[in-house]
Amino acid sequence: MSRLRGVLIGSALGLLAAGCASFPEQPPPAGWSAAQQLTPQAGPVPELPGELPKGPGQGQQPGQPPSSVPPPQGCKDFNPAVVGTCLNPISGVALTDVNQSTGAVTALATERATGRLLKVTKDVDPVEVAKFDVDAAADGGLTGLALSPTYPEDQLVYVYVTTATDNRVLRLAPGDVPKPVLTGIPKGPTGNRGVLAHDRTGALLVATGNAGNPAAAADPNSLAGKVLRIDGTGQPAPGNPTAGSRAVASGLRSPGGLCVSGDGSKTWVTDAGASADLLYRVEPGKALGDPAWSWPERPGVAGCASFSNLVMVAASATPGLLNLPMNPDGSFTGKPEPSLADQDGFGRLGPLVMLDDTTALAGTVNKNAGGSPISSDDRVVIIVRDAGSVGGKD
Numbered sequence: 001m002s003r004l005r006g007v008l009i010g011s012a013l014g015l016l017a018a019g020c021a022s023f024p025e026q027p028p029p030a031g032w033s034a035a036q037q038l039t040p041q042a043g044p045v046p047e048l049p050g051e052l053p054k055g056p057g058q059g060q061q062p063g064q065p066p067s068s069v070p071p072p073q074g075c076k077d078f079n080p081a082v083v084g085t086c087l088n089p090i091s092g093v094a095l096t097d098v099n100q101s102t103g104a105v106t107a108l109a110t111e112r113a114t115g116r117l118l119k120v121t122k123d124v125d126p127v128e129v130a131k132f133d134v135d136a137a138a139d140g141g142l143t144g145l146a147l148s149p150t151y152p153e154d155q156l157v158y159v160y161v162t163t164a165t166d167n168r169v170l171r172l173a174p175g176d177v178p179k180p181v182l183t184g185i186p187k188g189p190t191g192n193r194g195v196l197a198h199d200r201t202g203a204l205l206v207a208t209g210n211a212g213n214p215a216a217a218a219d220p221n222s223l224a225g226k227v228l229r230i231d232g233t234g235q236p237a238p239g240n241p242t243a244g245s246r247a248v249a250s251g252l253r254s255p256g257g258l259c260v261s262g263d264g265s266k267t268w269v270t271d272a273g274a275s276a277d278l279l280y281r282v283e284p285g286k287a288l289g290d291p292a293w294s295w296p297e298r299p300g301v302a303g304c305a306s307f308s309n310l311v312m313v314a315a316s317a318t319p320g321l322l323n324l325p326m327n328p329d330g331s332f333t334g335k336p337e338p339s340l341a342d343q344d345g346f347g348r349l350g351p352l353v354m355l356d357d358t359t360a361l362a363g364t365v366n367k368n369a370g371g372s373p374i375s376s377d378d379r380v381v382i383i384v385r386d387a388g389s390v391g392g393k394d
Contacts, residue, residue: 072376076123083107083361084120084380090363092145092159092196093351093380109363109380110159112141117159117172120380130172135162139209139254140192144169145351148232149202156232158204160194167192169206169234182234182246186224188212193254193272195303200264203229203237205248207255207269214274217251218287225252227269227282241285249280251288256350257304257313262357266330268292268311270301277301279313281330293324293332303352305360307385314349316365321349321383346381347372359384 069078075086083105091112096119098105106121108129115134119127134141144160151157157172158181167185170178181204185194188211197205210217210225217225220242227249229237236246249269257270267282271291277298278291295301300317313322313336320341325333340346350365360383366373 072374074375077376077379079381080122081382081384082376082379083122083382084109084118084126085376087111087118087120087126087363087378087380088114088116089365089368090350090378090380091141091143093353093361093363094145094147094157095353095355095361096147096151105382107361107380108145108147108157110142110145112136112143115142115161117142117145117157129157130178132159132161132170132178133163135164135187135192138190138192140167140187143193144196144206146196146198146204149198158196160196160206162187162192167194167208167211169194169196169204169230171232180234181232182206182223182228182230184223186211186213186216186222191224191254193256195255195258195269197258197260197267199229199260199267201237201239203231203239205229205258205260205267206246207252207258209254210252214253217253220245220247220250223247226250227252227258227267227288229284248284249282249286249288251280256300256302256316257352259304259306259311259352259354261306262308262354266306268304268306270304270313272298272301279304279311279324292330293336295322295336300348302350302365303362305352305354307354308357312352312354312360312385314352314362316348316350316368317370319347320345321352340383346379347374347377 077085088111090109092110094108096106096108104121109118109120113136115132116128117130119129132142140162142161146158148154148156155174159170166183166187169182171181172178185208190212191209194208199205206228208224208226216222226247228246229240229248230246231237252271254272255269260267269280269282271278277295279293280288281292299315302314302316305312310326311324315322321339322336324336327333346364347366348371349362351363353361362381362383364378366377
């Protein structure tokens with residue numbers, strides 16, 4: 001068990017350290033004010049309380065609570081994998097801190113319909129960091145969250161929101177009002193969902209919906225239905241396929257997840273297509289043609305995580321995860337293998353963020369229509385998988 005605990009903490013610390021070691025710094029926006037840094041302090045690796053959920057090959061599904069853990073009591077959840085409780089359906093998650101003295105994990109979470117950005121720590125009431133004025137009709141609202149690649153230094157947070165007039169990317173600095181980064185992304189009766197991620201160069205990736213207009217997704221002059229790659233000011237990032245263009249891929253309808261592999265070689269986006277749920281591999285400069293995988297049964301594909309030997313996809317309409325075993329070149333070796341689909345799992349999952357090759361952070365959406373919430377839902381949870389497994393089954 002100590003190995004798994006070390007993996008979790010090592011993942012968390014590694015993620016935070018990567019922000020200050022691997023990416024170029026971006027200048028802070030005007031009006032930025034300093035805040036207390038969340039960089040973990042030096043010290044021994046702490047032990048987390050209780051038993052962490054085991055992954056495949058270790059006797060339990062990844063993220064599955066041990067049988068000895070009692071059921072939640074109100075907002076108190078005894079599963080050590082649970083970081084935050086009693087939220088509304090969660091649309092974005094991000095790890096921000098691991099306390100070296102106590103082992104407590106702190107994360108940020110966004111709620112699609114309320115527009116709230118919250119700081120969550122286990123056994124501590126959620127703290128509202130900001131609340132955005134959003135139009136949550138249909139699939140819009142506060143749907144995307146990403147930290148700055150230099151978050152330990154600048155504390156900058158990026159969000160994707162639907163306003164009364166458009167969809168847009170905003171940047172939030174400590175003690176400051178949200179600042180627009182990219183505005184004018186088309187808004188429509190559907191197709192307003194958007195998600196965020198950073199690539200290994202530090203550029204911000206933005207997956208946008210088609211605003212209910214498939215023609216816009218194919219229009220190179222429209223920001224709708226695209227995977228965009230921008231810098232911290234919203235301009236096209238250096239190295240984009242077409243000079244002066246933010247778009248690196250086109251053809252999306254309503255994206256739910258955007259993920260980059262740890263080595264930066266693979267980028268994936270999930271999408272609610274017209275007739276099936278889809279997973280695309282993003283190839284800069286190319287339209288999103290044939291999907292890498294499709295689900296005609298529509299499990300509600302949401303967040304994704306690109307591990308070294310599988311792509312993990314969250315399912316927001318059915319309980320659990322969908323794990324696609326993968327070759328090093330990105331080709332899949334078999335059909336999706338479900339995990340966390342039984343009553344001992346976390347239910348329906350929305351956002352999903354890889355921390356390292358054995359751990360991920362996720363948010364639940366059990367309070368959405370058709371879900372079966374428990375007293376501590378919705379929750380931010382840690383999922384630990386066995387590095388030697390290629391799927392979600394024992």
